[in-house]
Amino acid sequence: MTRTMKRIKLPISNTFRSSVLDMREVTKRLTCGETVHFENPDFGKGSAELEIASDNGAQIVYATVNIENKLDEILALYFFGAGQGLNERKSFFVNQVLQSSRFDFVFKRELTNNVVNELELLEGKDKDDLQKNLKRIMDWRNAFAHGSFECDYLHVIHLKYFSGGRKHIDLNDDYWGEVEKCFNDTISLLKKAEEILQKSLSNNCCNNQNS
Numbered sequence: 001m002t003r004t005m006k007r008i009k010l011p012i013s014n015t016f017r018s019s020v021l022d023m024r025e026v027t028k029r030l031t032c033g034e035t036v037h038f039e040n041p042d043f044g045k046g047s048a049e050l051e052i053a054s055d056n057g058a059q060i061v062y063a064t065v066n067i068e069n070k071l072d073e074i075l076a077l078y079f080f081g082a083g084q085g086l087n088e089r090k091s092f093f094v095n096q097v098l099q100s101s102r103f104d105f106v107f108k109r110e111l112t113n114n115v116v117n118e119l120e121l122l123e124g125k126d127k128d129d130l131q132k133n134l135k136r137i138m139d140w141r142n143a144f145a146h147g148s149f150e151c152d153y154l155h156v157i158h159l160k161y162f163s164g165g166r167k168h169i170d171l172n173d174d175y176w177g178e179v180e181k182c183f184n185d186t187i188s189l190l191k192k193a194e195e196i197l198q199k200s201l202s203n204n205c206c207n208n209q210n211s
Contacts, residue, residue: 050149053157053171056179057144063183064105064141067134070190071108072098074197078115082198105141109134119200121193130193133186139163140179 075098080090097103113131116122122130147161150168159169169175 049155049157050151053149053159056171056176057159060137060140060144060179060183064137067137067183067186067190068105068108070187070194071105071112074112074115074190074194075108077194077197077201078119082201105138109138115197116193119197121196121200122189126189126192129185130189133182133189136182137186143167143169 072094076090076094079093080087098108113134116127116130142163143159143161147159149157149171150160151157157171159171161167161169
């Protein structure tokens with residue numbers, strides 16, 4: 001008998017609050033002759049918009065783990081080469097160092113950027129985009145992990161968070177499109193860097209064998 005894996009539902013929620021009415025904006029719109037409708041939209045935790053925002057935020061958090069795994073692969077390849085399987089030292093390095101909580105995303109990002117620069121794995125715009133995108137991804141991950149949702153009277157959901165000061169992100173389609181592009185571009189750039197690194201290591205191995 002085939003069983004379907006149980007889908008769990010844990011008591012997880014983002015902090016959510018509905019902002020007070022922006023009277024300055026209302027006054028401005030009334031002055032311009034616009035009609036302002038005072039509604040009481042349901043943006044509670046069960047609303048469709050908030051559910052989408054929460055799901056998208058969760059995807060950002062988990063997709064960042066995927067990016068971090070790719071950084072691990074590049075660093076392990078750089079330090080231990082492209083041999084078949086994991087030898088004991090490489091396995092120890094991956095499990096005890098790279099996957100240690102002390103070896104955080106920021107340090108892996110900086111170390112990977114140093115490897116890319118030293119070996120010239122990427123150049124020009126590709127190199128700049130990788131560095132910029134990795135920083136943006138980490139900022140987004142932290143914002144969704146620690147921030148809170150807020151909706152205004154115009155039915156717009158914002159993500160409020162603190163990073164060197166109070167900040168917010170308007171969670172609209174333009175932003176979500178920007179997120180998708182950034183993650184997809186970053187994975188492509190990391191794969192490109194890894195392929196070039198593998199070729200470089202293979203060439204060095206062949207040159208050493210011939211000398």
